[in-house]
Amino acid sequence: MKTHLMLIKLLTLHSLLVLSVSHTFDFFYLVQQWPGSQCDTKYSCCYPTKEKPRPDFGIHGLWPNWINGSYPSNCDSNSPFNAIEISNLMNQMESHWPTLSCPSNDGQKFWGHEWNKHGTCSKTVLDQHEFFSTTLKLKTHINLLGALKDAGIHPNGSEYSVTSIRDAIKEARGYTPWIECNRDASGNSQLYQIYLCVDSSGSRFIECPVNLAKKCNTSIKFPSF
Ligand SMILES: *[C@@H]1O[C@H](CO)[C@@H](O)[C@H](O)[C@H]1NC(C)=O
Numbered sequence: 001m002k003t004h005l006m007l008i009k010l011l012t013l014h015s016l017l018v019l020s021v022s023h024t025f026d027f028f029y030l031v032q033q034w035p036g037s038q039c040d041t042k043y044s045c046c047y048p049t050k051e052k053p054r055p056d057f058g059i060h061g062l063w064p065n066w067i068n069g070s071y072p073s074n075c076d077s078n079s080p081f082n083a084i085e086i087s088n089l090m091n092q093m094e095s096h097w098p099t100l101s102c103p104s105n106d107g108q109k110f111w112g113h114e115w116n117k118h119g120t121c122s123k124t125v126l127d128q129h130e131f132f133s134t135t136l137k138l139k140t141h142i143n144l145l146g147a148l149k150d151a152g153i154h155p156n157g158s159e160y161s162v163t164s165i166r167d168a169i170k171e172a173r174g175y176t177p178w179i180e181c182n183r184d185a186s187g188n189s190q191l192y193q194i195y196l197c198v199d200s201s202g203s204r205f206i207e208c209p210v211n212l213a214k215k216c217n218t219s220i221k222f223p224s225f
């Protein structure tokens with residue numbers, strides 16, 4: 001009888017593990033966006049209610065991903081975004097994770113979307129406060145704009161080769177980024193988002209385990225902001 005119960009317990013534990021495995025992930029993408037490339041397209045961009053963002057990369061998100069290239073999303077509707085939980089991070093959120101969506105707003109909609117879609121899928125590793133504080137820490141630590149400026153790559157409307165942008169970051173910070181481009185209102189290919197990979201505990205950058213092919217011209221514009 002006892003062994004029987006044990007077996008049932010083991011089986012239950014096993015199915016729980018299997019269940020949770022299907023919701024975990026292999027690594028994160030830390031995605032940052034250049035505000036100048038969002039605001040010079042033919043689509044509209046709105047500054048946050050409080051102020052125009054600083055001329056710096058802004059966080060888009062920290063996205064759990066699988067090595068097969070797909071990713072989990074919207075993993076727990078019972079764990080909604082709650083701004084109160086990150087009230088002590090508000091100043092940092094406003095300066096490093098600004099929203100550019102219209103109509104102009106305080107950013108909570110953007111942060112809520114990022115938590116609900118992505119953060120809930122890594123909450124076994126990072127709770128809500130940790131998800132945002134970890135992302136902020138990674139972003140300020142990697143300081144992409146500093147790495148680019150040190151290599152003579154300035155957001156002044158000039159064109160730079162994608163290779164020179166990638167190499168500048170790789171050489172200064174040690175990790176190879178993926179560059180995503182979009183087009184300005186005249187159709188020029190430009191630096192839009194930069195992806196870096198982070199290990200599944202959110203504690204350190206890693207080389208990306210998958211290749212992210214992103215459409216960029218060989219030479220791309222780095223618009224001012
Ligand atoms: C990728 O891997 C995850 C985790 O093993 C799995 O749940 C998902 O279905 C896979 N997706 C594809 C497209 O293979």
Ligand SMILES: *[C@@H]1O[C@H](CO)[C@@H](O)[C@H](O)[C@H]1NC(C)=O
Pocket residue numbers: 152153154156157158
């Ligand atoms: C932008 O900065 C670079 C590096 O300082 C410089 O070579 C280039 O001429 C500048 N472009 C413009 C449009 O000012």
Ligand SMILES: *[C@@H]1O[C@H](CO)[C@@H](O)[C@H](O)[C@H]1NC(C)=O
Pocket residue numbers: 187188189217218
């Ligand atoms: C990409 O580069 C080619 C060759 O330099 C150029 O002809 C083309 O217009 C560029 N396309 C964009 C979208 O910038």
